[in-house]
Amino acid sequence: xxxxxxxxxxxxxxxxxxxxxxxxxxxxxxxxxxxxxxxxxxxxxxxxxxxxxxxxxxxxxxxxxxxxxxxxxxxxxxxxxxxxxxxxxxxxxxxxxxxxxxxxxxxxxxxxx
Amino acid sequence: xxxxxxxxxxxxxxxxxxxxxxxxxxxxxxxxxxxxxxxxxxxxxxxxxxxxxxxxxxxxxxxxxxxxxxxxxxxxxxxxxxxxxxxxxxxxxxxxxxxxxxxxxxxxxxxxxxxxxxxxxxxxxxxxxxxxxxxxxxxxxxxxxxxxxxxxxxxxxxxxxxxxxxxxxxxxxxxxxxxxxxxxxxxxxxxxxxxxxxxxxxxxxxxxxxxxxxxxxxxxxxxxxxxxxxxxxxxxxxxxxxxxxxxxxxxxxxxxxxxxx
Numbered sequence: 201x202x203x204x205x206x207x208x209x210x211x212x213x214x215x216x217x218x219x220x221x222x223x224x225x226x227x228x229x230x231x232x233x234x235x236x237x238x239x240x241x242x243x244x245x246x247x248x249x250x251x252x253x254x255x256x257x258x259x260x261x262x263x264x265x266x267x268x269x270x271x272x273x274x275x276x277x278x279x280x281x282x283x284x285x286x287x288x289x290x291x292x293x294x295x296x297x298x299x300x301x302x303x304x305x306x307x308x309x310x311x312x313x
Numbered sequence: 314x315x316x317x318x319x320x321x322x323x324x325x326x327x328x329x330x331x332x333x334x335x336x337x338x339x340x341x342x343x344x345x346x347x348x349x350x351x352x353x354x355x356x357x358x359x360x361x362x363x364x365x366x367x368x369x370x371x372x373x374x375x376x377x378x379x380x381x382x383x384x385x386x387x388x389x390x391x392x393x394x395x396x397x398x399x400x401x402x403x404x405x406x407x408x409x410x411x412x413x414x415x416x417x418x419x420x421x422x423x424x425x426x427x428x429x430x431x432x433x434x435x436x437x438x439x440x441x442x443x444x445x446x447x448x449x450x451x452x453x454x455x456x457x458x459x460x461x462x463x464x465x466x467x468x469x470x471x472x473x474x475x476x477x478x479x480x481x482x483x484x485x486x487x488x489x490x491x492x493x494x495x496x497x498x499x500x501x502x503x504x505x506x507x508x509x510x511x512x513x514x515x516x517x518x519x520x521x522x523x524x525x526x527x528x529x530x531x532x533x534x535x536x537x538x539x540x541x542x543x544x545x546x547x548x549x550x551x552x553x554x555x556x557x558x559x560x561x562x563x564x565x566x567x568x569x570x571x572x573x574x
Binding site: 293296299300302303304306307 | 344362363364365366367368370374377378381382385481
């Protein structure tokens with residue numbers, strides 16, 4: 201086992217362990233759990249046997265396998281970012297509506313100071 | 314009368330005084346948008362209703378509070394006026410009159426006279442404003458010269474519409490609300506008023522901000538143009554859900570007389 205392979209294996213293991221631990225403690229909501237587990241599983245498989253990934257890349261016509269990894273990672277992160285900004289906008293809207301409601305209610309119960 | 318105010322302690326008192334002279338029968342609400350100065354205290358001591366936001370929501374957010382307040386209490390009409398003293402409350406009765414009583418949402422804008430000489434404006438910005446005004450005039454079917462004016466009157470249906478849909482985004486609320494209103498089939502008109510210099514406080518638009526503002530508006534118009542039909546229908550169908558009975562209390566201070574003189 202080469203040093204590079206060991207490093208990849210260890211860092212992937214650490215990343216997967218971190219995600220699983222966050223999921224286990226319910227710090228990541230279940231609706232995101234599926235996504236992260238779906239990322240962790242192939243990561244683990246490919247870290248254990250990098251040749252599998254090389255063969256996959258060659259099978260779909262990618263000459264340099266790391267390129268495929270980069271493209272896939274970027275696409276995934278892009279999707280996550282877009283989803284997050286949608287979610288953030290929704291939360292911001294809800295917070296504002298709550299703030300408006302609080303302001304109106306506070307006036308009604310007569311403690312507007 | 315709804316007065317959105319943010320750190321306007323230097324002008325709020327005189328504005329409230331002028332309002333009570335111009336419209337003695339109107340109920341006045343100051344929406345204090347998390348001011349750090351004495352705005353809320355001064356308004357309260359002037360004897361008007363004050364709602365204090367729990368954090369800064371911007372003019373749009375403050376106005377949405379005002380619209381919901383008016384919708385819950387079933388007011389006939391609402392006048393929005395700035396707290397910085399540049400709007401003369403003497404025009405408010407005229408704005409209300411211009412609303413007239415035709416059915417459907419309606420709003421009247423208190424526009425400044427063509428003031429290119431009183432207020433020096435960079436040429437590029439003036440052109441951009443003109444372009445914007447022309448576009449909005451076409452959209453709303455009414456010649457508008459001052460779409461960004463925050464001096465406006467709304468009828469009951471417009472209050473109900475904006476209690477749900479008034480845009481809260483930073484700086485763009487005045488223009489965007491016109492787009493929403495015209496999308497909902499509202500009658501929009503304008504009345505010329507004389508604007509004064511701000512009585513106190515800092516103007517909230519520097520040159521850089523104006524540029525930012527205009528690019529935002531351009532983006533907004535683009536988004537409006539590509540909006541799906543279903544969303545437009547949703548705005549048009551945004552009918553009042555009525556007052557929220559769970560949050561209404563039958564307190565004696567509830568106004569029985571309507572605002573419209």
